[in-house]
Amino acid sequence: MARSSRQSKILELISTKEIETQDELARELKNANFEITQATISRDIKELGLTKILGSNGKYKYAILGSSEQQVVSNKYISIFKECVISVKPALNLAVVKTIKGMASSIGSFIDKLNLTELMGATFGDDTIMLIFPTTTLATEAVATLSELMN
Numbered sequence: 391m392a393r394s395s396r397q398s399k400i401l402e403l404i405s406t407k408e409i410e411t412q413d414e415l416a417r418e419l420k421n422a423n424f425e426i427t428q429a430t431i432s433r434d435i436k437e438l439g440l441t442k443i444l445g446s447n448g449k450y451k452y453a454i455l456g457s458s459e460q461q462v463v464s465n466k467y468i469s470i471f472k473e474c475v476i477s478v479k480p481a482l483n484l485a486v487v488k489t490i491k492g493m494a495s496s497i498g499s500f501i502d503k504l505n506l507t508e509l510m511g512a513t514f515g516d517d518t519i520m521l522i523f524p525t526t527t528l529a530t531e532a533v534a535t536l537s538e539l540m541n
Contacts, residue, residue, distance in 0.1 A: 394473040396424050397434050397466070398496040401454070404440065405499050408451040415452065437466055467500050471539055478536040485532045487519040494519050506532045 399422055400415065409415050412431045419426045435452070442450040474493040479486050489497050494514040501512065501519065509532070510522045523529040 394470045402496045404452045480533045483529050485521040485529045491517050
């Protein structure tokens with residue numbers, strides 16, 4: 391579980407900060423109480439398929455690349471999803487996803503890549519994600535899709 395948690399944290403960090411170097415990523419992970427070596431970071435970067443892109447500040451940063459129309463979801467992300475999600479339940483036109491503490495942001499980012507049918511928006515806290523759909527039927531379909539990923 392430590393590797394999946396660490397990789398989830400890496401995904402969260404690169405989605406919220408402009409991380410330019412492996413050293414910077416190591417510092418951020420250590421600040422988040424992860425024991426890490428440079429070799430482990432290199433391996434995680436390769437496994438997660440991270441690449442460097444030009445950031446808004448004109449410097450290169452780590453990112454996950456994928457076209458907006460066809461975002462490929464790797465087995466690594468599905469594995470992290472399986473390990474971090476506790477439950478997925480419908481609530482009228484909402485789908486409520488419970489995660490282990492601190493993983494809602496990373497799992498929410500993964501769910502965005504799934505392009506769920508007519509997902510209107512999402513919000514998350516520390517361990518809960520609320521997905522908003524226009525109808526109860528669409529929310530129920532999303533719960534079924536996400537539940538399949540857990541198995």
